[in-house]
Amino acid sequence: MRALPYVPAILLCGALLACGGKGGSDHVSVPPIPVPAFVCADSAPATDHVVLRCAGKVAPDVWRIDVVVGVPTTQADINGFRFYIEFDPLQLAFVSGSAEEGNLVNRDGETVFAAALDATDPGRLIVGINRTMGAVTSGTPGHDRIMSFCLRALTGMPFGPVAPAFASAAAVDSSRQVIPEILFDDTLFLAVE
Numbered sequence: 001m002r003a004l005p006y007v008p009a010i011l012l013c014g015a016l017l018a019c020g021g022k023g024g025s026d027h028v029s030v031p032p033i034p035v036p037a038f039v040c041a042d043s044a045p046a047t048d049h050v051v052l053r054c055a056g057k058v059a060p061d062v063w064r065i066d067v068v069v070g071v072p073t074t075q076a077d078i079n080g081f082r083f084y085i086e087f088d089p090l091q092l093a094f095v096s097g098s099a100e101e102g103n104l105v106n107r108d109g110e111t112v113f114a115a116a117l118d119a120t121d122p123g124r125l126i127v128g129i130n131r132t133m134g135a136v137t138s139g140t141p142g143h144d145r146i147m148s149f150c151l152r153a154l155t156g157m158p159f160g161p162v163a164p165a166f167a168s169a170a171a172v173d174s175s176r177q178v179i180p181e182i183l184f185d186d187t188l189f190l191a192v193e
Helices: 006-018
Strands: 038-041 049-059 062-069 080-086 092-094 111-118 121-131 145-153 159-162 165-172 189-192
Touching: 038 049, 038 062, 049 080, 049 145, 049 165, 092 121, 111 145, 121 145, 145 189
Parallel strands: none
Antiparallel strands: 038 189, 049 062, 062 145, 080 121, 080 165, 092 145, 111 121, 159 189
């Protein structure tokens, strides 16, 4: 009957451990550290308005951006586009080799497309796309993308939202005249939050 005096002590220790007492571990649970995310937000284009759209996340720090026109366009004679896309080079970088022409102007392979960073400004992408021959085009559902490119977040630290913006932007017809009805809007925002 000597074991009986130890039973209350064992029960007391078990109760302390079950209720969070200092029974054996001083480990404190720490909530996980939030990881910043590179996010993109945009708006759909209105008819005859050219906008930047979030096309998809290519990597944790890279977004593919589409340049699209709101369709159907009221203009049937669209021959090309020329514009700059300006962004903060301290927060964003153009991904070299990521620019590609879209399906609006290039329906039959008869186009000239160029996109490159301005040699004097790492925050300015210069873009030009024109048809070289063949029928002129208009924007229709499924044929609204002018071009695509990728932007990389340069820091994992929170920033933004920042809005890449069009500058010196114009759509031209087959006689190389500016089409004043086609407008360029800045409706895309990027941030690390």
